[in-house]
Amino acid sequence: MELSQVRYFIALCKTLNFTRAADSCNVTQPAFTRAIQKLEMEFGGALIFRERNLTQLTELGRAVRPHLEAMIEAAEAATALANAKMGRTTSSLKIGLGPGIGAVSIASAVREVTSKLPDVTIHFEEAGPAALIEAMLMDSLDCALLPETTELPERLNRWPLYTDRALAVLPPNHGLIQKNAVNAADVVAEPILMGENCGGFAKQLADATGFSLQLQRCNGAATQLLELVAAGLGMALMSERLRYAAPLTTRPFHEPELNRRIFLTSVAGRPLNLAAASFVKLCRVKDFS
Template sequence: MQLQLYQVRYFLALARTLNFTRAAEQCNVTQPALTKAIQKLEQELGGALIHRERHLTQLTDLGKMILPTLEKIFAAAEAVRLQARGYQKKTIAPLKIGLVPSVSAALITELLLELARIIPDLRVDLREADANGLVAMLLDGEINAALVGDAVELPERIDRWPLFEERCVLVLSRKHPMAGRTVISLQDLHEVVFLERLGCDVAGRFKQACFADHPGPKVVHRSDQEGHLQ
């Protein structure tokens, strides 16, 4: 089936007016051209869409059934056309930003609000993936920018700028035996039970730094949701 958009437009005009002459006027075509397009559409769909009578034109059951779907198809096509026109005129400014799970979108909220004031038609799309996934998205052009930690190797053709630094801290329950200490050694960490945030790009470096000569931290719970760990 080769459904043409102009056929859909002609049919929708005819469904609104139930008059071939007025439908042709709305579509700015001759009546024979509109009639021929409707006939071709009927051939494509395998059945009559219009009851043709001298003074009364009505949709057939098939015409009534497909009308809502064709309306959606035409509306979607119009939306695509308007989006493309807006993009060409630069009235729409898409910005796709990737975030690793360990970086909160709250860090860039103020910046995005400021950009939105400068660029009223800014359209922001936030994507979440691990650091390697975001690098692949950058190289494929799926995103425009990404916030990642320095634990991942970036190809030379990707520009990078340091935005901020964070220090690592050990978070313990107030009832934990080590909670009152001012100093905790790396050896002490070998006995601590950890909760692990999946997809955290800092976790690998933490394990290398603190457990280089040890099988690894004791992890009892893993989750990719911050709330589950809290």
């Protein structure tokens, strides 16, 4: 198929009127109709019902529309990025980060976008999945990293990025520092600090083992919780993809494996600005393992 045929089809989807769609594409109606017919031949079926007073997408037309739109956007973004004058594209890249999901994994993609579009402003927003989904739907966020446990509305595109594993984050001089790895039996009697930004690993551990853990609830930002770990209040189970500075020590957690899959999400069918489109592409291509 040809880019122009697909453009004509999308114009027709929007106007549902051959004359207006052809006009909007600056092409004569016979040429427009021929292009649509060629596309239908390639798809092996009608994309549009043509009746005297009614032009409507067929089921096939409705089914192929979102992918064709995505393809055109990909083509336009790849070309627009190539033509972007350095420093002359002002836009923003607004990324949501779900509970306990750090920016470490996506930092190189952000750097790559800003190296090509230096005037881009970066916004990160840390919040619960429901708030991030709401923000994406309201168009105040371009995309968000969310854990698989989140129920996603149909309107969101989702791409699996990586599997996030838990680490045992230990206070200074903690007994478990002596071990190379930590397991469930090791922590059953240990106070574990748990908050909404810990990624749910402590709950996963309790569910998987049936142990009654010594959980200490602590809501707020992850940084504050880690201050308490550093002060010796207890340990924490958190993502291996966050950075932990001294005096904290981390150990891998095994038996059971505590992990969750992280998805990149964005609203389907809504064109992203150049920076956001490039960021999403880089993340989709990247090997996060």
